[in-house]
Amino acid sequence: MRYKIDFSYDGSLFFGYQKQPNKRTIQGEIERVLSSINDSPVTISSSGRTDRGVNALHQIAHFDFNKDISCFKLKGALNSYLPDDIYINEVSKVDDDFHARYSAKRKTYSYFINMGTYNPMKRCQAFQYCKKLDVNLMKEASKHMLGKHDFTTFACGEDRRSDKVREIYKIDFNLSKDVLTISFTGSGFLKYQVRNMVGLLIKVGEKKESPENVGKLIEQKDRKKIGITAPACGLTLINVEY
């Protein structure tokens, strides 16, 4: 019996998503509870790992279970035993060919930048940048990131996968008080891709890089030219579409 779960988490007190021995991880916590309900080990496959400190509103994973339990009961049991920084929004039964990662069609990530006064209450949910950025320049720059590209420029150095072509369908900007939200919807993202794109957009917003140059930087595929990797705390996985 294959189940799909939709869950949210506050990444700030975990050593990342992926299970590691003797570390508190999101995957580790969920598998621990599922294995105990199932009376035998359960492994979950998510739509993708999130880095340490990254949050999720609707992460998706699937797993196979010996027992046929109602979705309602399973959700209740999971939320009773999971720590309060993970929450299962929904449990559903899916076909055996559903795969949280390979069946995913689109993903949306939002990056939150506080341009106002440092806010300790939001320090794990938004990058406390605390200076003004030129949002119009950033919007202009972001247009060069849209569409199908080899995103090597924004990949993590360790990423050894050969195919770095991804497609970005949409980049939305939203300014509410001093908090700028940049939302990226794409076919999928490389490790650190969103945080590196945001790093470059910040450089543009600081007027240290011109919006026109972004297209060239993507073509050059040189990670060293783009600036900082924006901190993990600002990033939230918003949803995954199938």
Add this chain to the structure above:
Amino acid sequence: MRYKIDFSYDGSLFFGYQKQPNKRTIQGEIERVLSSINDSPVTISSSGRTDRGVNALHQIAHFDFNKDISCFKLKGALNSYLPDDIYINEVSKVDDDFHARYSAKRKTYSYFINMGTYNPMKRCQAFQYCKKLDVNLMKEASKHMLGKHDFTTFACGEDRRSDKVREIYKIDFNLSKDVLTISFTGSGFLKYQVRNMVGLLIKVGEKKESPENVGKLIEQKDRKKIGITAPACGLTLINVEY
């Protein structure tokens, strides 16, 4: 030289505001850093303690310092040495008769209630109530809390101070998506008063208490009749006026 500081904190990882031996407290952290800058012990007096788990956007305190340091430098030094869940918004020099607690004229607290899906990312900034409340009934009930009253009904049992008369000037309701914010402005508040008032308003919003009865409950001065003390995580000290 007397200084006033305006500071914010995320209360979730502290054992409350007030200094306690071998516990991580907000007062303790600030005094530790100030004492080290001053080369001798410094005690701070705040506008009032906040309970464990309560947050603050603009808490105020004063202290006396041997050294005459510029406010700009002192703010910088404090923010460099303080942990990232406390932030000093402003440092100013004040007259020797300024007292953060006794000179305070009005205080505003906001209480945040999430009536939507449990959100692990907001669990330390809003009460995750996760059910709908009848906000109109709550507004009606809150009118009985306005003005000058003996607030014994909402006091903490341990509170031995004889004078429990306080004045509430304003109670505002704001609904944004599923998050209800109730803001209380008053001359001052007893220990647990806001959380107990919110507990009663929730009972009204659940239709387990009538709005009309709230006036009577205040008159009866019986803590046991009003229901729960709303959890600390939903409460934020917004500001103190002098």
